[in-house]
Amino acid sequence: MKILVTGGAGFIGSAFVRMAIGQTDAGVVNLDKLTYAGNLENLTEVESNPRYRFVHGDICDEQAVDSIVRDEQPDAIVHFAAESHVDRSILSPEPVIQTNFRGTFTLLEAARRHRTPRFVHVSTDEVYGSLEAPLEATEQFPLNASSPYSASKAGSDLLARSYFVTYKLPVLITRASNNYGPYQFPEKLIPLMIANAFEDRPLPVYGDGMQVRDWLYVDDHCRGILAVLGKGREGEIYNIGGNRSLPNLDVVQKLLALTGKPESLIRYVTDRPGHDRRYALSSEKLMRETEWQPVMDFETGLARTIEWYRANAAWVARVRSGEYRTYYEKNYGNRGSE
Ligand code: NAD
Ligand code: DAU
Numbered sequence: 001m002k003i004l005v006t007g008g009a010g011f012i013g014s015a016f017v018r019m020a021i022g023q024t025d026a027g028v029v030n031l032d033k034l035t036y037a038g039n040l041e042n043l044t045e046v047e048s049n050p051r052y053r054f055v056h057g058d059i060c061d062e063q064a065v066d067s068i069v070r071d072e073q074p075d076a077i078v079h080f081a082a083e084s085h086v087d088r089s090i091l092s093p094e095p096v097i098q099t100n101f102r103g104t105f106t107l108l109e110a111a112r113r114h115r116t117p118r119f120v121h122v123s124t125d126e127v128y129g130s131l132e133a134p135l136e137a138t139e140q141f142p143l144n145a146s147s148p149y150s151a152s153k154a155g156s157d158l159l160a161r162s163y164f165v166t167y168k169l170p171v172l173i174t175r176a177s178n179n180y181g182p183y184q185f186p187e188k189l190i191p192l193m194i195a196n197a198f199e200d201r202p203l204p205v206y207g208d209g210m211q212v213r214d215w216l217y218v219d220d221h222c223r224g225i226l227a228v229l230g231k232g233r234e235g236e237i238y239n240i241g242g243n244r245s246l247p248n249l250d251v252v253q254k255l256l257a258l259t260g261k262p263e264s265l266i267r268y269v270t271d272r273p274g275h276d277r278r279y280a281l282s283s284e285k286l287m288r289e290t291e292w293q294p295v296m297d298f299e300t301g302l303a304r305t306i307e308w309y310r311a312n313a314a315w316v317a318r319v320r321s322g323e324y325r326t327y328y329e330k331n332y333g334n335r336g337s338e
Contacts, residue, residue, distance in 0.1 A: 004074035007081030014042035027051040059103035069110040076118035089149035100152035121160040126150035130276035139237040176240040181218035182308035207271030209249030212278040216242030217296035227290035241281035
């Protein structure tokens with residue numbers, strides 16, 4: 001089987017590529033633009049494998065996407081490429097419209113023209129919006145996006161679904177909860193807090209820190225995507241959750257305890273505009289249909305993640321130089337305390 005992966009140099013995409021090369025017989029072609037979030041260092045483990053090939057390109061580039069799908073004739077496309085950060089989408093919404101919506105359209109069109117046999121569109125639980133406890137979103141829940149990022153993902157989900165309904169393109173959609181693990185760009189909650197804690201810098205908790213997220217270890221997510229790729233039904237949506245909901249403050253406190261740093265590092269800062277209060281997801285459908293289940297317990301996964309960041313200080317230093325500093329200043333520089 002040959003898989004065309006988009007965004008395979010990012011956090012989840014690279015974990016998927018390493019898993020697909022390391023644990024299956026598949027060949028992988030990785031199409032990635034190498035934005036600030038894309039990093040070929042994440043793929044050193046597979047770069048010399050004859051079943052792996054990297055193509056530097058933009059999913060919004062119609063010609064490039066058409067030739068790669070035409071020439072490679074992949075058995076499946078697994079589409080991760082996106083602008084994935086909510087805060088950046090609030091500071092500047094245009095890139096999510098371009099990459100997440102327009103880029104998905106470009107890929108769907110190429111898949112339609114060249115009759116790609118399977119198209120897995122990787123999406124997010126954010127499309128369901130904030131849910132009152134004890135609700136858990138099933139795949140039938142309405143879309144209720146709050147940020148430009150989640151709206152662009154909800155839009156691309158609907159577009160992907162329309163290609164199944166209208167053109168019979170074999171599309172499958174996955175919606176996962178918050179991922180964590182090695183190689184995550186330190187703009188997201190867990191790696192940002194780990195990196196700051198290591199340096200005894202303030203840990204900026206938005207609002208009261210009582211927003212609830214469901215945490216999914218990145219390898220559990222990737223196994224879920226492989227399960228959907230192998231056994232999912234065309235035209236269907238599959239939620240992939242970690243079954244571990246926690247308020248952000250609990251996550252930060254656990255992380256401080258594991259790094260041996262004091263809670264006095266916590267700073268309550270001005271909340272994210274439009275901040276969704278609670279996400280919760282039912283993965284019952286995926287578990288029933290494919291026997292997948294999340295296996296990583298959160299405390300073990302968090303400890304493992306912290307150890308990875310400790311052992312990879314040079315990786316962190318490189319990705320936090322340059323553009324990251326500008327972003328950090330823009331997002332946190334003028335944030336008052338709550
Ligand atoms: P990431 O930001 O770490 O990586 C994104 C990758 O896409 C990078 O390698 C980047 O270079 C590439 N990319 C961006 N724009 C591109 C373009 N125009 N053309 C080609 N490549 C481009 O993201 P991530 O956290 O690994 O998320 C991957 C996917 O999973 C996204 O679609 C995201 O919406 C979805 N998702 C993420 C989470 C999470 O918790 N991180 C949860 C659920 C779903
Ligand atoms: O739910 C899935 C989504 O999870 C994915 O679709 C997104 O791609 C991914 O970025 C993530 O979105 P979130 O906004 O939930 O992730 P983030 O790590 O940015 O924030 C997690 C929570 O922590 C959220 O409630 C905001 C809060 N937070 C985040 C940062 C970066 C803080 O309190 N302080 C911070 O500095």
